[in-house]
Amino acid sequence: MVFNSLGFFIFLPIVFLTYWLVLKKNLKVQNVFLLLSSYFFYGWWDWRFLSLIFLSTVVDYCVGIQIEKHSNAKTRKQWLWCSIVFNVGLLAFFKYFNFFIASWVDACALLGYDIKSKWTLRILLPVGISFYTFQTMSYAFDIYYKRLKPTTDFLGFAAFVSFFPQLVAGPIERASNLLSQILNKRTFSYEQCVSGLKLILWGLFKKVVIADALAPIVDDIFANYSTYPASTLLMGIVFFSFQVYGDFSGYTDIAIGTSKLFGIELMSNFKFPNFSRNVAEYWQRWHISLSTWFRHYIYIPLGGSRAGKLKSIRNIAIIFLVSGFWHGANWTFIFWGAFHALVFIPVFLMGRNTIYKHTVIGQSSVFPSFLEIGQVLLTFAIVSFSRIFFRSPSISDAFAYIGCFFTNPGYAPYQHPSGYRMLDYYILIAVFVIYEYLIRKDERQPFKFKYKAVRFIIYTIVIMAMLLFYDSNIDRSFIYFQF
């Protein structure tokens, strides 16, 4: 079930009303209901993969208890490794098995050995596997590092692992935040629900109007890049940047908004990354739940930035490579990760990786300074360039795409694949950027305007825009579901 489907718009009110009107007096029953709803939500895609979520839940529930039970560091570590091996094993099999086999065959071919692999399997990728495995692992890690006590409430824990708003594409929650809310009584809050509905509306806008409207253009340009001039290729990468942002942050907003309806606050995953002033700031604003996961559970255990410059550089390189690999079983993602490591390390060495941590562009003024505009444009250009690797089906395609900038420089007007007027899209992007700038200080309040009438007009314009750009013929699934 996807958020932007008819099924979800029937499912959500039913679950919401039952949750608050029928079951509000009993926390346990509420949690069981959340669990069943989440399993129904996930099983709508493919009920067979529910078994994987259930297995992951059982393993980490037991591992958590075992880690806590033992005081011996070695035994605790062994139990932690149980969780890592199991969850990474699931990922390795379902997500990376064919990649490893194909890479092995390619490597042998490079050395002159022609191997015909019979090992490649037809494996379906379970939706959201990269998200919930990381979430359950974080639980084991947190208990191991003594940041958290394990729960003995199996059903509550199962509801934490499978909580439907964030199950398939995050935010990747930490048990310290989400599990504690699930295990404690929630009370209905009108303000929280209204805030959730606003976020759902804003998320749908980003998905339907920004991501889905740009998708056919991006698909066309990346599929036929060799026939287009540099101006169109440039537009392709800029539009893809907005598409992937609209798609993923739109999903996150809907997830956070939906959770609010159930009295649960999820962590922020996006804080206007398009206004980042350097690559380090970008990573503090883009897919925050994953970046912080890698920071907490890989970067810091490896020594972080306190282990000397060389080791720090090594650690940065590791987390970016792993982050790239997390996105998918393709060299393009690894290359994308490596590219980001290369552009991040100079910022780190200059000591500018945390200077923008607590401020936003135009922090104390209405308009940004020219310097800030330049910084934002440069960062956006770097990040968008890296997305050529992210979007291309193969490394050779990515380089061929870049090569076309040189072999076919120049400008030619671009025709929308369905013949729509391109001016609409340029205006759309411009208005979106301006609006995001206006709300840049609080990602949780996209409609923070003083007057009710202004807010209402904006709601209606947002909904009208969704109708104006709605396309019944396109695939409406979210990009990050494939990860």
Add this chain to the structure above:
Amino acid sequence: MKALILKSGLYLLLTLVALEGYVRVFHLTKDYPSRYVDVKGVEKWRPNQSGFSVTGNRRQNFSEYHINSSGFNSYREFEPTQDAVELALVGDSFIEGFHQNYYNSIGHKIETHLPDVNVYEFGYAGYDFADELHLVHAYKDLFDNIDYVFLGLKFENDLYRDAYHVLQERMKLESPLYKNLRKIKILTYAQSIGLLDPIRNAISHILNLSAKKTTSTTTQHKQHIEAEAHAKYIENFKTLITRYGYDKDRFILVLDTAKTPQIFLNYLKRYNFDYVDVSEDLKASKRPTTLIYDMHWNNHGRNIVAKCIVSYYNNNFTKK
């Protein structure tokens, strides 16, 4: 909770009102002319109405229609005489031409090429061959004054029936319920952009759950079914021309031979049915001949079709 439900309901209502306003102010959706069945049993548009036809979410195609006193979209009235040279175009939505301004129709284009000829367009969305022949038959006196009648025919779509009768399904659209629903512009807009498709699909999916599932068929079986259907369509054609009459000296079919099976083309040749083939010229065009959002001919496509008819006229007819 009560406050949330009440306020959500209120906001929903206000939002719908605002959206209705936007759709009306920016004219984002089409107007629906009303239809009726006249005293001769012919289904057509109610005379003397005007409005706008809109296609796409963002008014990608916007055109004006004008229904004349005969009940068809045209810039002129239909008053054929014995003296003038007159052509009639009879057909479905392609001839009706709601997708272009009514003063830029195929008939008008033909008149530009043939200044001494008057062209009357009897186009109505959904007309099949039974509708067309019944219309000509019902208005025999009028059509007898017209020198040549061009009848649009799409073999795969237009020969399902062997006799004319009013399609009640289509006339249901004139029921008070539908008429009132169509007054809600946001609803017609939502329907036209496909927003209501998931609801409709879900309902039909639920209704079809109990229905028998069709089994997959082999290519051979499909070919057999297709051949049977084609034979039936040809039989229907024969029955229709026998039932309503067909003047081979004055009636000419307009068809796309690329989409017409050879068996029917052979039949037409064998029995001396004349036809204008628009397929080659449409296919040879380097520019698109249909609208981008819709399969109907665009202005360029209509120019080509008009030229095909003009060329046929010049090559074959002189004033009787």
